[in-house]
Amino acid sequence: MDSFEFNKFAGAILLTLLVTLGVSILAEELYTAHTPEKPGYEVAVAEEEAGEAEAEAEEVVPLGVLLASADVQRGEAQARKCVACHTFDEGGANKVGPNLWxxxxxxxxxxxxxxxxxxxxxxxxxxGNTWTYENLDHFLANPREFMPGTAMAFAGLRRADERADLLAYLQTLSSNPVPFPAADDAAGSGGAPAAAETAAPPTTQ
Ligand code: HEC
Incomplete structure (x- = not known):
């Protein structure tokens, strides 16, 4: 009798275990079945956005390439967005922001x-802590994102080609202009040595 009772008990426990196992396997399957679905959606959305948002697609073009076809005159026009706070001439005054010569x-x-x-x-x-074309490009795209806490209250220039024009203008604000990074630098952010080796006299003037 005792062993019969025991068997009933054991059977009940075994059944419970089996059901629990079954449920957990099912749950796991549901769970893992969901995981691949998510990235699939995200990729689709990202592709759609890239297709729609011109500015985002442009960001893939290396800075050196953009600078090679940048235009100083257009850049000077962009710089009108800065003159409320900055002067650009040699020895110019500091205003809300510092002089940018x-x-x-x-x-x-x-x-x-x-x-x-x-x-x-x-x-x-x-x-390091020097303004280069690369970090100026990032800063001017979105000052507060690049440098949280900056006092520069400027929303940023979203279009990469407009920033390249502006950088071409900033290049002219010097008695010894810094050459652009090489256009064939795929990363668009080659270190200073690489840029110096391939540095040709600036063509965009
Ligand atoms: C509303 C005023 C304002 C406008 C508009 C503005 N700036 Fe500034 N800018 C500032 C201030 C203020 C600072 C100093 C920020 C700080 O100390 O955090 C600054 C700093 C800078 C610096 C860093 C200078 C240094 O000496 O390190 C650069 C570069 C710069 N601005 C470029 C620009 C350019 C280019 C534009 C136009 C596209 C522009 N700014 C528009 C206010 C402005």
């Missing part, structure tokens, strides 16, 4: 007599 190649947050935010004073990126 010789900004390319200048140490970040180094202009005399301007009191920078802590965000800008403490900013050091992968290339």
């Amino acid at each position: 010789e900004i390319v190649g200048r140490t970040i947050a180094s202009h005399e007599g301007f009191s920078y935010s802590a965000a800008m004073r403490e900013h050091v990126n992968a290339e």
Whole structure:
């Protein structure tokens, strides 16, 4: 009798275990079946967006290539968006923002007599703390995203070609202009040595 009772018990427990196992396998299958679905959707959405948003598609073009066909005159027109806060001439005054003469190649947050935010004073990126075409490009696309806490209240230039034009204009603000990164630099962000080796006299003037 005792062993019969025991068998009933054991059977019940076994059944419970089996059901639990079955449910967990089913749940797992449902779960894993969902996982591949998600990326599938995301890719589709991303492709759609890339197709629609012109600016996003443009960002794939390396900066060197964009700069090679950038236009100083168009850049000067873009720079009108800055003149409320910046002067561009040699020895020009600091306004809401610092004077931008010789900004390319200048140490970040180094202009005399301007009191920078802590965000800008403490900013050091992968290339160090010098303004290059690459980090100027990133900064001007979205100042607050590139440098959270910056005091520069400017929304940014979303279009990569417009930024390239502006950079071409900034290049001219110097008695010794910094050459553009090479157009065949696929990454568009070659280190200083590579840029210096291939540096031809700036063609866009
Ligand atoms: C509303 C005012 C305003 C506008 C518009 C503006 N800036 Fe600025 N900019 C600032 C301020 C303020 C700073 C200093 C930011 C800080 O200290 O965080 C600054 C800093 C900078 C710096 C860093 C300078 C340095 O010495 O390190 C660059 C480069 C720059 N601005 C470029 C531009 C360009 C190019 C435009 C136009 C496309 C522009 N800014 C538009 C206010 C402005």
